Amino acid sequence: xDLREARRALQLIYLVDRHLLIVxxxxxxxxxxxxxxxxxxxxxxxxxxxxxxxxLGFIFQTAFLSIRGHAVGRCPITNLFEVFIFLAWSIALxxxxxxxAYRLSLMGAFTAPLVFLIQTFALLAPIDVRHAVKxxxxxxxxxxASMSLxxxxxxxxxxxxxxxxxxxxxxxxxxxxxSIFYHLPPLTNLFAAITRLLWWGFALYTLGxxxxxxxxxxxxxxxxxxxxxxxxxYAAILQGRHFRQLAPRRVAALCIVGxxxxxxxxxxITFAAQMHSLP
Amino acid sequence: MNLFxxxxxxxxxxVETRERFSGHAETDCIxxxxxxxxxxLLTTCNRVEVYGAAAARVPTEEIIRCLARxxxxxxxxxxxxxxxxxxxxxxxxLFRVTCGLxxxxxxxxxxxxxxxxxxxxxxASGAAGPYLHRLFQRAFRAAKQVRTHTDITRGSVSVxxxxxxxxxxxxxxxxxxxxxxxxAGETSERTARALVSRGVSDLRVSNRSMDxxxxxARLVAGRxxxxxxxxxxxxxxxxxxTSTSSEAPLLTPENLAPMLRDRIDRPxxxxxxxxxxxxxxxxxxxxxxxxxxxxxxxSVAQQSLAxxxxxxAAAEAIIAEHVVDFWESGTARRRADSTHSAMSESPxxxxxx
Numbered sequence: 343x344d345l346r347e348a349r350r351a352l353q354l355i356y357l358v359d360r361h362l363l364i365v366x367x368x369x370x371x372x373x374x375x376x377x378x379x380x381x382x383x384x385x386x387x388x389x390x391x392x393x394x395x396x397x398l399g400f401i402f403q404t405a406f407l408s409i410r411g412h413a414v415g416r417c418p419i420t421n422l423f424e425v426f427i428f429l430a431w432s433i434a435l436x437x438x439x440x441x442x443a444y445r446l447s448l449m450g451a452f453t454a455p456l457v458f459l460i461q462t463f464a465l466l467a468p469i470d471v472r473h474a475v476k477x478x479x480x481x482x483x484x485x486x487a488s489m490s491l492x493x494x495x496x497x498x499x500x501x502x503x504x505x506x507x508x509x510x511x512x513x514x515x516x517x518x519x520x521s522i523f524y525h526l527p528p529l530t531n532l533f534a535a536i537t538r539l540l541w542w543g544f545a546l547y548t549l550g551x552x553x554x555x556x557x558x559x560x561x562x563x564x565x566x567x568x569x570x571x572x573x574x575x576y577a578a579i580l581q582g583r584h585f586r587q588l589a590p591r592r593v594a595a596l597c598i599v600g601x602x603x604x605x606x607x608x609x610x611i612t613f614a615a616q617m618h619s620l621p
Numbered sequence: 622m623n624l625f626x627x628x629x630x631x632x633x634x635x636v637e638t639r640e641r642f643s644g645h646a647e648t649d650c651i652x653x654x655x656x657x658x659x660x661x662l663l664t665t666c667n668r669v670e671v672y673g674a675a676a677a678r679v680p681t682e683e684i685i686r687c688l689a690r691x692x693x694x695x696x697x698x699x700x701x702x703x704x705x706x707x708x709x710x711x712x713x714x715l716f717r718v719t720c721g722l723x724x725x726x727x728x729x730x731x732x733x734x735x736x737x738x739x740x741x742x743x744x745a746s747g748a749a750g751p752y753l754h755r756l757f758q759r760a761f762r763a764a765k766q767v768r769t770h771t772d773i774t775r776g777s778v779s780v781x782x783x784x785x786x787x788x789x790x791x792x793x794x795x796x797x798x799x800x801x802x803x804x805a806g807e808t809s810e811r812t813a814r815a816l817v818s819r820g821v822s823d824l825r826v827s828n829r830s831m832d833x834x835x836x837x838a839r840l841v842a843g844r845x846x847x848x849x850x851x852x853x854x855x856x857x858x859x860x861x862x863t864s865t866s867s868e869a870p871l872l873t874p875e876n877l878a879p880m881l882r883d884r885i886d887r888p889x890x891x892x893x894x895x896x897x898x899x900x901x902x903x904x905x906x907x908x909x910x911x912x913x914x915x916x917x918x919x920s921v922a923q924q925s926l927a928x929x930x931x932x933x934a935a936a937e938a939i940i941a942e943h944v945v946d947f948w949e950s951g952t953a954r955r956r957a958d959s960t961h962s963a964m965s966e967s968p969x970x971x972x973x974x
Contacts, residue, residue, distance in 0.1 A: 514791065515905065517917045519924050524775045528793035529888060586885045589908045 359409045360465070363427065366402030367461045369395050373454035392450030393438075399457065400434040407431060416479040419487050422612045423470035428488070429608070430460045432495025440499065440539070452502045482556040489550030490569070494608065496543030497576065497601050500536050504597035507532040511591055533590045536597060537583060544576050568607040575600050622658070622752060623677065626711040627684040627703055628670030631725050634702035641699060642669045642688045652748070655683045659750040661743040661757070662688075663718075665735045667725055672715060674752040681705050709948045715756065716940045719764040721773065728773040728929040733764050755951070763943040770939060773932040776925025780808065780918045784892050785815045787921070788860055791890050791911060796820035799858040803827050803851055804865035805837040808894045808915075812862050813841045825858070827851045829865070855880045855889075862892045863899040872900040874907055885909065892918070 373395035406427065410418035418424045437453045464470075510526045513519050526532075551573055554561065579596045582588035588596070629639060643664050652660035657673040664670075671684050685700055706714045714723070719736045721728045740757045743749035749757070768774050777783045785795075792798055800821050802813050805828040813824060824843030827850065828834035834845040846854060855861065855877070865871065872891070881889065885908070893900040893914045905912035913921070 510790070514787070514911050517913065517920060519776070519921055521772055521775075521928060523790070524772065526790075528789060529791050531793045533886070583886075586883075589885050590888075591908065 359406045362402050362406040366399045367458060369399035370454045370458040373450060374458050377451040392454060396434055396437060396450050396454055403431040417484040417488050421471045423464050425612045426460050426464035428491050429494050430457045432492045433457050433498045436495045436499050449502055452505055456498060456502060480557060482553055486550050486553040486557060489546055493543045493547035493550055496539050496546060497604055500539035500543060500597045501601035503532055503536045503539060504594035507594040536594060540580055544580055547573060565611050568611045572604045572607050575603060623675050624708050624711050626670055626672050626706045626714055627681050628668060629702045630668035633704060638699050638702050639669055652687050655679055655687050659753045661739060661749050661753050663736060663739045672753060709944060712947055713944045715760050716763045716943055719760040720767045720936055720940060722933060722936055726778050730774055759943060759947045763940055767936045767939050771932040771935045773929050773936050776928055778922045778926050781811045781815045783918050783921045784812050785819055788890055791888055792859060794820060798860060799823045800860045801825045801854050801858040803863040805833045806864040809862045809864040810837055812892060817841055825854060860890045864895045865899055867899055870899060870901045872904055874903055877904055
């Protein structure tokens with residue numbers, strides 16, 4: 343197969359998988375629309391709809407990543423577009439693993455908008471840089487990147503639980519209880535979920551970071567500093583939580599700040615990596 | 622078959638009038654004597670209603686006479702308090718009643734159990750037959766659907782249960798939570814009992830009069846604490862119910878801050894039902910402290926009631942669907958029955974077919 347044929351085959355694959363991603367985004371949009379409509383009508387009910395919508399969206403995300411993975415011949419995190427989709431997939435995965443376990447069915451209503459925004463941005467922004475040839479695979483690099491992104495998924499869910507905590511806490515403080523109040527989990531349960539998600543995310547991120555030392559090729563210093571910065575940020579939040587230096591409300595707020603910062607740094611890391619890989 | 626409902630409720634009659642008609646055990650049998658094929662009596666503190674099915678129309682006066690405890694001149698005046706619904710309107714009324722839409726406190730669920738009990742009793746005595754069986758089974762189905770698909774039963778509408786609901790929204794399960802009752806008033810007792818009913822087992826009571834504290838502690842299976850010790854207890858407890866007659870606030874941010882120093886990740890819920898208040902309102906601004914006084918508890922109860930009222934339209938829509946479905950399927954069934962009976966009565970027509 344010459345270069346032109348390979349490029350044409352890849353273009354076709356990229357067209358098909360983008361369609362899968364659009365369908366997946368529509369599933370998340372359905373959950374968002376339903377949540378907004380229910381909130382406006384004052385009849386917020388968690389129900390199964392959000393879980394099913396996120397589940398269906400997850401299936402299409404998986405199909406996209408699988409096709410893209412086969413096309414690029416490695417874990418599909420070769421450009422910023424794929425990184426964002428992999429992150430969205432990790433968020434949906436962790437939601438489906440921990441949502442039912444911690445009886446946080448309502449989390450779907452808060453998770454869907456986040457995934458929807460990430461995927462919509464990825465689809466609209468010109469960040470899907472195509473590689474004409476298959477890139478050489480490095481198992482350590484793939485393990486490092488994918489593990490770090492799954493950890494980001496846990497941090498994203500901690501951020502979602504943080505938003506839920508702050509919504510519930512505000513209603514309790516101001517004595518203004520809305521329909522959603524009766525469906526949100528108790529404060530202590532939400533705080534326990536935040537703590538567990540932070541620990542899971544931190545452990546996975548540490549594993550991902552440690553595996554970076556075995557990649558075998560030098561990393562750009564910006565990338566290393568950004569990655570270490572995220573690690574330090576979450577280490578500080580967990581230290582504050584563990585030694586009771588931070589009140590639960592502050593931990594919840596820091597989860598939101600932390601994830602926003604981490605997402606921005608992720609952009610920086612991936613952008614730097616892309617620059618680094620360019621000839 | 623004529624399906625009807627005759628009755629009076631808190632909407633049309635005061636308690637004295639309702640008392641004069643509150644049913645007795647044999648009433649449904651008496652009603653059958655009045656010409657009803659099937660009859661069921663639903664009596665609660667807010668309503669006395671007869672649901673009946675009859676081949677011919679049974680006059681309302683006849684039903685009222687069956688219900689009256691004694692026949693006297695007052696009966697004629699009371700008759701004006703009675704309402705009558707027939708056929709589809711009767712179906713709709715029953716569905717609204719079982720869903721709690723016709724109740725004094727909209728969305729209350731006690732009426733569902735009372736209707737179920739009335740139905741069981743009528744079925745056991747043989748007063749309720751297939752018509753009322755279908756009607757009541759559908760009413761229970763509609764009520765369950767309304768409960769599941771709307772927020773009509775959400776939130777509490779009494780001060781005691783609001784406090785318990787809020788505690789559960791802060792702590793989750795209440796078992797293992799420590800409660801201090803400061804001041805042994807009647808409302809604190811009710812709130813403490815509500816907390817015990819939801820799993821609280823560590824309850825401490827402190828009062829200026831140790832005897833009264835001991836008495837309340839015995840009633841709620843708690844333990845009495847000397848009044849001087851309550852500030853020390855505040856370091857341990859999760860929920861504080863206070864209702865002393867102190868003129869100055871007992872708790873201020875200044876004296877509460879040292880008590881909360883080592884419990885940054887453990888919230889404290891303070892229910893201040895004293896007038897004048899025992900807790901300075903600015904305590905609510907403190908990290909991890911949730912303060913509710915009697916006004917804010919009542920405001921939450923009002924919000925719950927308003928939320929329930931918002932749900933009425935959604936509940937009415939579900940009921941309307943059930944009424945149409947019940948009535949149409951009943952009409953089709955009656956038509957099929959009458960065709961069947963006409964065919965079996967006329968051998969000629971059968972052979973013609």
